[in-house]
Amino acid sequence: MKTITAFYLNGCPYCRNARAAIQELIEENPVYGTVPVEWYEETEHPDVVKGHSYYYVPSMFIGTERFYEAQPGQSYDEIKGHVKAVLDQAIR
Template identity: 35%
Template sequence: MKPVLMFTLNACPYCQRALSMVEELKENNPEYRKIQITIIDEGRQPEIADKYDYFYVPTYYVDGVKVHEGAATLDMIKKVLDTAME
C-alpha cells in the first residue's frame, strides 16, 4: 500500500467536495481505510506545498507521483485510491 498526499485549500469548494468523496469511498470500501492519506492545506503549510509541482487543488500524489490535479469526480478519486492499493 502506497501513501497518498492530498493538497487542498480551506476555502476551495472542490477540495471540500473531494474530502467528502474520500470519506464516502472509505465508507463503502473498508480496504480504503488502510491507506495513509496525509492532507496538506497549502495555505497553512506552504513550506510543504512549495516542494511539489502543481497548480490546482485538490491534487493527489501517490508514493510521490502526481496522479490527479484539479476538480475531481468520485470515479477519479477512486482511481487515486486504487493506485495507492497497488
C-alpha cells in the first residue's frame, strides 16, 4: 500500500469536499481507511510542496506523481470520483 500526499488550503471548498469524500468512501468501504493520507497545508509546508508540480488544490500525489488536481467548478460527485481513483491506485 502506498502513501498519498495531499496538498490543501484552509478555507478551500474543493479541499473540504475532498476530505468529506474520503470519509464517505471509508464508510462505504472500510479498506480505504487503511490508506495513509498525509495532508499538508501548502502555505505552512513549502518544504514538502517542493518537488510536486500542481496549480490547484486539493492535489493528491503518490510519490511525486500527481494523480488528482481539482479543477474550478468540479462538483462534489466529480471530486469524490477522483479521490476514489487515487485511493484505488494507492491500494494496488
